[in-house]
Amino acid sequence: MNDAMDEYDVVVLGAGPVGENLADRARAAGLSTAIVESELVGGECSYWACIPSKALLRPVIARAEARRASGLRQAVGGPLDNAAVFTHRDSFVSDWKDDGQVGWLDSVGIDLIRGKGRLTAPRQVTVTGPDGQQRVLTARHAVGICTGSRAALPDLPGLAEARPWTSREATSSATVPRRLAVVGGGVVAVEMATAWNAFGSEVTMLIRGSGLLERMEPFAGELVAEALTETGVKIRTDTSVTDVRRDGTDGTVTLTLEGGETVEADEVLFATGRAPRTEDVGLETIGLRPGSWLDVDDTLRVRDVPGGWLYAVGDVNRRALLTHQGKYQARIAGAAIGARAQGVPLLETDRWGAHAATADTAAVPQVVFTDPEVAAVGLTAAQAEAQGRSVRVVDYDIGQVSGAALYADGYRGRARMIVDLDRGHLIGVTFVGPGVGELLHSATVAVAGEVPVERLWHATPSFPTISEIWLRLLEAYRG
Structure with missing residues (x-):
């Protein structure tokens, strides 16, 4: 030209x-x-991240929620049709075209x-x-x-030769490994552990820190860990991988941990951050x-x-x-x-x-598509405290809301809102529970709009929906 x-x-x-x-x-x-x-x-989101991962997770979450509905759980007792799920995923990424x-x-x-x-x-x-x-x-x-x-990979002996999964392989694979080791405890780690466990892999999570989703409110990681454990995922915290080897004969991956203990898997996903x-x-x-x-x-x-x-x-x-x-x-x-x-x-x-x-600094929303879902916007209580803000933290059991009880038998979840007492508006909200991702935008509007708490009292939630959690949080705040 x-x-x-x-x-x-x-x-x-x-x-x-x-x-x-x-x-x-x-x-x-x-x-x-x-x-x-x-x-x-x-880009990444369309073909190897947001879109394919949620296409994989949607049937997983839908089945889990159906199993909590009286009269339906027996009808969805069998395994997922993995081939159909992967075909559905492929259609959403336009077969990578x-x-x-x-x-x-x-x-x-x-x-x-x-x-x-x-x-x-x-x-x-x-x-x-x-x-x-x-x-x-x-x-x-x-x-x-x-x-x-x-994906940021650590500098570990044998890692390159072991051909580890990153988020790209985890969202695009059409083969279910019998054993999958997941190194990391953040969003990619918990979402992919949720998906591949449901597809039939024996999943072991190896986490350097003390828990999952450590950048979010502590109860978020605790509730997700509890649910993953109940579905058969093995979670090991406070452990570090020091060496990775893939056997040239049968393809087995051996991960050596601090102290010399080993974990074997057919594939290993490193979800250890981004660069x-x-x-x-x-x-x-x-x-x-x-x-x-x-x-x-x-x-x-x-x-x-x-x-x-x-x-x-x-x-x-x-x-x-x-x-x-x-x-x-x-x-x-x-x-x-x-x-x-x-x-x-x-x-x-x-x-x-x-x-x-x-x-970017005041009202970043995020949904973690696990079971239960985690949805959060703004600051955590720890972040607000670190900034020296005068705040009040209000917690509520979402399962006590009528809409939640109707949504799922034995609904387990928790909500937290953080009020800046000097300015009189919300600076952080976290929801954990089935279906809470769709509650997040209301919280985002409240935080980004700096809506006074007293004005939120006039925003009446429909009954019986899970969004009635807003009324319960505000009632708890007013005392």
């Missing part, structure tokens, strides 16, 4: 949900936009450039295509790094360290880059490693890029302004 066609207002590296949203917002602001992708358009996503980019006027993109100068991206040919793109206004994150995909995007050409998380301001512009042309959106900035939060950031960044390109002063960069990603 000629030089004119290689110049754009905005160039985006990474065509996952975050990059797509940033490109879309830039294009909506009237800016010419190109997006560069070396894998599938749609991105034609639909590519068609959407074309429909909104975003140019897709296939290949590996690297910064080679300020405002300049060089793309090496699948055929080895290079194309140089120049951005008039902004370059957005939206390359996401990858930024910034090791090969050319950061060194502009004075930044390759492989680092990128520090940004609230408009998502990378700090300390002269000219203010570089943005880092989504996982790469480490503010909130969640797809929906990255898309939120993309909307903020796209609006800021558009305004700056038009020479419009950014007047709304204060808290909750149109050009400030405030929710």
